Amino acid sequence: MNYIVRCLVTASAATSIFHSMSLPRSIPDLSELLASQKYLADQGLATALFLALQMGRPLLLEGSPGVGKTEVAKAVAGAFGKRLIRLQCYEGIDVSQALYEWDFARQMVAIRAEEVSASGPFSISEQLFSRRFLLERPLLAALQAGSSAVLLIDEIDRADDEFEAFLLEFLAEFQITIPELGTVSAETPPVVILTSNRTREMHDALKRRCFYHWIDYPTQSREKEIILLRAPEVEALLAEKVVAAVARMRELALLKKPGIAESIDWANGLQRLQMRDLEDSTIHQTLGLVLKERDDLVHVLEQKVLGGG
Amino acid sequence: MASGDNIGFFLGFGRALRAEGLQIGSAEIELLMKALAKAEVKSLRDIYWVGRVCLTASPEQIPVYDRVFQQWFQNMGDATFPAALALHQEESCPSISKLRTATIEVPTSRTSGRAAAWGERLGLKRIHPPDADELSTMQLITNSLNSCPPVRRSRRFRAGGRSGPLHLRRILRTSYRTGGDFFRLIRSRRLTRVRPIMLLVDVSKSMAAHSRAFVQFARAASHRKGKTEVLCFGTQLTAVTKLLRPGDAAAALERISAAVQDWDGGTRLSDALEELFRSPRQTRSVRGAIVILLSDGLDRGSCEMMAKNVARLSRLAHRLIWINPLCVDPLFEPRAAAIQAILPFVDKVYGCQDLSDVAAIVPNLFTDN
Numbered sequence: 001m002n003y004i005v006r007c008l009v010t011a012s013a014a015t016s017i018f019h020s021m022s023l024p025r026s027i028p029d030l031s032e033l034l035a036s037q038k039y040l041a042d043q044g045l046a047t048a049l050f051l052a053l054q055m056g057r058p059l060l061l062e063g064s065p066g067v068g069k070t071e072v073a074k075a076v077a078g079a080f081g082k083r084l085i086r087l088q089c090y091e092g093i094d095v096s097q098a099l100y101e102w103d104f105a106r107q108m109v110a111i112r113a114e115e116v117s118a119s120g121p122f123s124i125s126e127q128l129f130s131r132r133f134l135l136e137r138p139l140l141a142a143l144q145a146g147s148s149a150v151l152l153i154d155e156i157d158r159a160d161d162e163f164e165a166f167l168l169e170f171l172a173e174f175q176i177t178i179p180e181l182g183t184v185s186a187e188t189p190p191v192v193i194l195t196s197n198r199t200r201e202m203h204d205a206l207k208r209r210c211f212y213h214w215i216d217y218p219t220q221s222r223e224k225e226i227i228l229l230r231a232p233e234v235e236a237l238l239a240e241k242v243v244a245a246v247a248r249m250r251e252l253a254l255l256k257k258p259g260i261a262e263s264i265d266w267a268n269g270l271q272r273l274q275m276r277d278l279e280d281s282t283i284h285q286t287l288g289l290v291l292k293e294r295d296d297l298v299h300v301l302e303q304k305v306l307g308g309g
Numbered sequence: 310m311a312s313g314d315n316i317g318f319f320l321g322f323g324r325a326l327r328a329e330g331l332q333i334g335s336a337e338i339e340l341l342m343k344a345l346a347k348a349e350v351k352s353l354r355d356i357y358w359v360g361r362v363c364l365t366a367s368p369e370q371i372p373v374y375d376r377v378f379q380q381w382f383q384n385m386g387d388a389t390f391p392a393a394l395a396l397h398q399e400e401s402c403p404s405i406s407k408l409r410t411a412t413i414e415v416p417t418s419r420t421s422g423r424a425a426a427w428g429e430r431l432g433l434k435r436i437h438p439p440d441a442d443e444l445s446t447m448q449l450i451t452n453s454l455n456s457c458p459p460v461r462r463s464r465r466f467r468a469g470g471r472s473g474p475l476h477l478r479r480i481l482r483t484s485y486r487t488g489g490d491f492f493r494l495i496r497s498r499r500l501t502r503v504r505p506i507m508l509l510v511d512v513s514k515s516m517a518a519h520s521r522a523f524v525q526f527a528r529a530a531s532h533r534k535g536k537t538e539v540l541c542f543g544t545q546l547t548a549v550t551k552l553l554r555p556g557d558a559a560a561a562l563e564r565i566s567a568a569v570q571d572w573d574g575g576t577r578l579s580d581a582l583e584e585l586f587r588s589p590r591q592t593r594s595v596r597g598a599i600v601i602l603l604s605d606g607l608d609r610g611s612c613e614m615m616a617k618n619v620a621r622l623s624r625l626a627h628r629l630i631w632i633n634p635l636c637v638d639p640l641f642e643p644r645a646a647a648i649q650a651i652l653p654f655v656d657k658v659y660g661c662q663d664l665s666d667v668a669a670i671v672p673n674l675f676t677d678n
Contacts, residue, residue, distance in 0.1 A: 051347060
């Protein structure tokens, strides 16, 4: 991480001017645009996204796994015809994986080739640290793309503190300095969406740079709509049964509650298997699509909460 | 309302939220005013959502925000208000508040021991400040935890070592000194990270004679390098990590005395573990950690549940070490059903009754197998 210190993120106020022509005029407009991308946002999420787009601030989305945090970014990118640039965070992620890396192998080959062609070792040195040999990683790519991109920083809670501190500076300035090349800044900042599963508490400073929205499990009727939108071949009646059963499961003290993604999978699976009723045998065979922990499976089957669904 | 009034109104709203513990300064209110203008709010429902997006930063804050919002805006006489808020609350509030009661909150102040949830007899206890001998033993424990800390391989690389992948960045850099010729292949090595430790300290009646020593051990451990989580359990689970670390030892122990509400009561290890697993954050801090259970294992709960929960603890943790005061007696045989249930999942059992016993085992704690 000490390399990050060298890539000093210099201070300069980021201007937050977007291509206003592509922005939604109102919150309902935005909801409609997202729905055209098969994403149903409730008013809270639509408000959060609208403000993030209008005011050029990053949006931090938190919520249980499988409530559609990552999908938001995809839907926004699709709705506005922007490019989605995704940075998946993991422990130990550093500047060479997130920002940029020099293509050392090609540099070495270039140096050798230069020597062989006997035009002197120094003519290549001008180009050795040019864009030609620079490998763009997601954050740099997002800077270059500017407002034509949606930058998704996924599962930030998996990265370690050092990376979070670096990100804080990056998000404040939308500008980085590559020592060999100079400063790269975004003319217009990209749309930034961060997601977190809340397995670790974010630093307050990072949260304060962002708009915040907690995505909750949807109501049953909304969840049914989502299933029907995402998996159109599922029959409405089956979707209703699945949603009701999943809602009952969420009320139990499970180790891992099923998210919307699991409901969709389950409904899809049942439809493919031509199982239109949630009987005991059906549930036995397919519950693995919804619950991914053995203890939970046993718990749900023992409690028989799904009978008659 | 004139815009000047508006600002005053929302500043007051911000102050009310701040009084409830949300971190809100004038910058947040400024942001809120800008956001309200941008979003062209028409109803209170709109204001509710814009405010929530701008002013909250965690799900715990949302019920607080809801409450203050309701208090602050109910006098406005907006006809859309009751319907709008009721609609919203039906949509998302109940499950948020459910989530809130289900998670174990990390205490942030000294009064934050969780209130009695299960109707047990509450016990208060004062832990006497450590004497000079104990203080030096605690220092010794901290030092020996630091001298041979438990480590794991990190995912970060540095230049150095003999067998790792080539460190191209460093190779190219050093080649500049020799006009671009490579004389030496530099390899990379993985760094190591100190493993987190989680201490589960039993504060029940049967442990009354040892809990002071074990809390002192916890204080000593919390000053080691690396992350150390401490949870006390009797009839309930209390996270005390943040109370244990700051200040001098006497004050820290004093804070623990006040925060833990169930001294010298019953033991419900199984329930405590269940409560721990209900919080994703606590569960994550067990993952890959070395869990040290300081308990005599005399639990009256169901053995089956106990075995199930300890098994899960053992699966999540890197190592499960059990420090049991009963085990110092060479004639001790684990007959209690609860102890029998736990033993298969424990990697190592030590017998310790006081602080010097603990100090004696600490140097080998992470190297013994």
